[in-house]
Amino acid sequence: MIPYKTIIKIDRASKQPVYIQLTNQFIDLIKKRTLPPRTKLPGSRTLADLIGLHRKTVIACYEELTLQGWIESIPKKGTFVHKDIPVLQQQEWIEKTVSKKDDKAGFSFNKKSLLTRKFPQDHLDDYMYVNDGVSDERLAPVKELSIIYRKIANKKHTLKYMNYGTTYGNLELRETLACYLSETRGLNITKDNILITRGSQMGMFLASQLLVENQDYIIVGETNYSSADTTFEYAHAKLLRVKVDEHGLDTHDIEKLCKNYAVKAVYTTPHHHHPTTVTLCAKRRMHLLNLAKTYHFAILEDDYDYDFHYNHAPILPLSSHDTCGNVIYIGSICKTVAPVFRVGYLVAPKAFVDECAKLRRFVDRQGDAILELTFSSFIKDGSLDRHIKKVVKIYKDRRDLFCNLLKEELSDYLSFEIPKGGMALWVTLNKKYSWDTVTEIAKEHKLIISEWQRYDVxxxxxxxIRMGFSCYNETEAKEFVRRFKKTMQDIDLQESFSY
Structure with a gap:
């Protein structure tokens, strides 16, 4: 006789229904072979009396076990553990108890070493981080967006957007963006040229998957956005690198490569080259467009920070000058507002957008239609432009302060050119120092420099390395520079003792 009274424990304080607790304990007993196949279970009234439960609770438990196939009821004989329950093959453990599931998978799968990154997953409050240049989430127009979102979500006609929708993205946002990008960036497009994405990275992934067949060539800068490199390599592209100088990508190098290789695409961040922040000059822009027409390759234009310019008006994208359908233009709203709002776009000839929409179905069925409607309204009523105007002024002031602090406190260690726009500096460390050493000593001062090697692949x-300034207010910028200076002073002190 199984001692049900002692082995079954019911937690009355638990939020889990009692019959579910009872069901799960029976399943555990069956899996462990405490109740082998064909074991007869006590009647519902008998078990209820044994463990002090209402008979209806036991009946509900037995019904659930029957539905799941753990037990079977045989007329005029009773209720039994199902005769065909197989033995669960389990790993032999040295320890008698295991506090958590093993970290190792019980199956084989492909590990992609190129996807491995060492960015910190958790940001501790008392640490500061050298970043690529990110927006300050404290400046995000959360109140305005939440009012619009709530207003839209409460409308009765919005219910239709709660179901599955188009993989192209919300129609209203696509129409709004077509007008907005035409007015602000000179793009001659319609909604049919736009696919809404979860950010520029998704657009880059979709484009690379469709552009690249095994071992196709993609041209990138000698210094380049490391996530773009990884995306293309994941698509099995072969990367060809060209020099980057103060005028951006060297298009004469691109032309030489095109004469020797069947180039499928050129990736560029022309407004502010990532990571060096330089702008692709007008002469090279026109040269690149002509090369794309001559050699029939795609230009993948990642315009990640178009809105942030300080010294002059923004330079129109390559896409605005494209008359032959060679440019795939990628951007995002989340970079401008806050990274948490995953709304981006891919702009290209309709035939390519259609293929991206097909692929997107199997990557991410669709975006957040309500959020997309929210941003459509946010753009149309002028709120996005007002937000951009506000943060551009703030980021310009922060750039100037940050640059002044670095010059005053760290000129013996670092050099840089003041960027015309964007949210980061390209900072060169004095040759007598190593970023390896700086990274290690900086940790002692609660300053984290992640994966500096990705800037020199x-x-x-x-x-x-690239050093962001936009997320630091005046107090934080001063503290950042103080910690960096203390790091460098410690390195100098260590070197003086080594002699």
């Missing part, structure tokens, strides 16, 4: 030894 070709081993140019430029000794430079």
């Amino acid at each position: 070709t081993n140019c030894k430029h000794n430079a």
Whole structure:
């Protein structure tokens, strides 16, 4: 006789229904073979009396076990553990109890080493982080967006957007963006040229998957956005690198490569080259467009920070000058407002957008239609432009302050050019120092520098990294520089003792 009274424990304080607790304990007993196949279970009234439960609770438990196939009822004989329950093959453990599931998978799968990154997953409040240049989430227009979102969500006609929708993205937002990008960036497009994405990275992924067949060539800068490199390599592209100088990508190098290789695409961040922040000059822009027409390759234009310019009016994208359908233009709203709002766009010839929409169905069925409607309204009523005007002024002031602090406190260690726009500096460390050493000592001062090596994948030894300034207010910028200076002073002190 199974001692049901002692082995079954019911937690009356638990939020889980009692019959579910009872069901799960029976399943556990069956899996462990405490109740082997064909074991007869006590009647519902008998079990209820044994463990002090209402008979209806036991009946509900037995019904659930029957529905799941753990037990079976045989007329005129009773209720039994199902005769065909197989033995669960389990790993032999050295320890008698295990507090959590094993970290190792019980099946084989492909591990992609190129996807491995060492960015910190948790941000501790008392640490500061050298970043690529990110917006300050404290400036996000959360109140305005929440009012619009709530208003839209409460409308009765919005219910239709709660179901599955188009993989192209919300129609209203696509129409709004077509007008907005035409007015602000000179793009001659309609809604049919726009696919809404979860951010520019999704657009880059979709485009690379469709552009690249095994071992196709993509041209990128000698210094380049590392996530773009990874995206193309994941698509099995072969990367060809060209020099980047103060005028951006060297298009004469691109032309030389096109004469020797069947180039499928050129990736560029022309407004502010990532990571060096330089702008692709007008002459090279026109040259690149002509090369794309001549050699029939795509230009993947990642315009990640178009809205942030300080010294002059924004330079129109390559896409605004494209008359032959060679440019795939990628951007996002989340970079401008706050990273949490995953709304981006891919702009391209309709035939390519259609294929991206097909692929997107199997990557991410659709976006958040209510959020997309919210941003459509946010753009149309002028709120986005007002927000941009506000933060551009703030970020310009922060750039100026940050640059002044670095010059005053760290000129013996660092050099840089003041960027015309964007949210980061391209900072070169004095050749007598190593970023490896700086990274290690900086941790002692609660300053984190993550994966500095990604800025020099070709081993140019430029000794430079990208250093964001936009997320630091005056107090934080001063503290950042103080910690960096203390790091460098400690390195100098260590070197003086080593002699």
